[in-house]
Amino acid sequence: MVSTPDASDVSRVGRKAGRGARDVAHSMPVRIAARGGIGANGVLHLLIGWLAMQIALGSGGQADQSGALGAIAADPLGRMVLWVLVVGFAAVVLWRAVSAVWGFGYLGDRNRRLTKRLISAGLAVVYAALAVLAATTALSGRTSSGGGGQATAGLLGLPGGQVITALVGLGVLVGGGVMIWNGWQKNFLEDQDLSGAGRRKQRLNVRTGQIGFIAKGIAIGVLGILLGVAALTVDPQRANGVDSALKALREQPYGVFLLIAVGLGIACYGIFCFLDARYHRVT
Template sequence: MATSSITSALPHSPSSGIKALARFGFAAKGVVYLVLGTLAVMAATGVQGGKTADKKQVLQTIQDLPFGRFLLGLVAFGLLGYVIWRLVQAFRDTEDKGSDAKGLARRLGYAGSGLLYAGLAFAAGRTAFSGGAANQGGGSTQQSMTAKLLAQPYGQWLVGAIALGIIGAGLYQIYRAYSGNFAKHVNSSSLPADQQKIVFRTGQIGYTARGIVMAIIGYFVLQAALHSNSGKVQGTEGAFDLLAGMGPVVLAIVALGLMAYGVYMLVQAKYPVLRGV
């Protein structure tokens, strides 16, 4: 079954404009993850200029390229498109998840994903137009927000719940990679048949690596909750550093996986795999 026929069967299918924004969003995510993984691979292999980085530091790397501010502006536009599409998914239910508890949880997840990338889109846009530093205050922002939550009544429980949610989301990425549902979406896409298996394997590797990194970040947040110490919170850079402590080969494998996820996002931009796009 082709993607177009699946999409037409959905009662709240997004407009062509929203679909275009979604595809720009996939492309922008692909660029971010490709750069993120490349920097980590370079760090693992000792190549000069390689470093473990978070997503906002990736924006700085893009900015430093020739025509970097223009490229960063395109990334910002793409990420904004991704945010809009995720919010449309959540509120118009373009994936037809329904309004039961499970469906609402999935739609809430779409909204959360959109809001998460809204911060990155804002940082990219601000940097592209102002020429300032893209990574200013990235890690400290996460820690300061955690500190405010910890200061609230039952703050440790709240941060702990968030940590478990992040860990759960990471494990779900791994589950998604090997579930039959993911294979079904790839096989029903407009990809040529001889390329579907390659894309499927690339997506599996990418989702697995992304799930590992997310689970590690959730572990850091859980440590912050258990010790009531916001300084324990680390982002992608901290996850890479932990992996590097296990050996450069471990870091390189996960970093290559994130590059695979970036490639899969670029494929998504050209041959939409998800329903509703």
């Protein structure tokens, strides 16, 4: 007669598996790779900032993660670099996923800890998407354009698609506002350990973090507005990702100067990522 495991056995196995995942995520190789993934995000944002400034000056191009990865793929050693990015992004996914369950023990406030865990879960999804995009680009040697428009078209095609798209746009707009607020209030500092950093590095970390968070929040907020416009006009191409948001900024009065400022701000976020890769609490 075959015996079936009772609830205590299942619970024991679950706890053991959980401890195993946590140990792997907190292991030195994954922690090093996760820091590399944060730094890789910095490389992408430097490229996005540069592409944004190229658009501001009248050149073509796609100023988003796809455009940045495509620029890397165009280099003779680009595919090898992309696979290195894939490994780093995958390590960040593992670390963020585990942090979403057990992380941020250094925060005393329970609600704050829960908020950070939810954000960490969202970042795990973001880095997973970056890993897939980098791997796809490495395999094909190029990125496909119009991904944001295709995603928006998919939302609009659902029952009640206009309402869903408008709500997603509202969520993105709020997310951009939160990012601006976090930059203004320097909230990113609570996830860093700067005890080993000199005064110059600490000042550089604060300034690039503030400017970068605010600039990126502006771009994300514009994307949220464009999603709302796409919902009203039933035109998915109006919200073709961050690239559309940056190009929409260029069409505004003094848009060239505004887009150059946002591009420089996004580049500052890239520099901040390099510092964050060193000082973030990867525990």
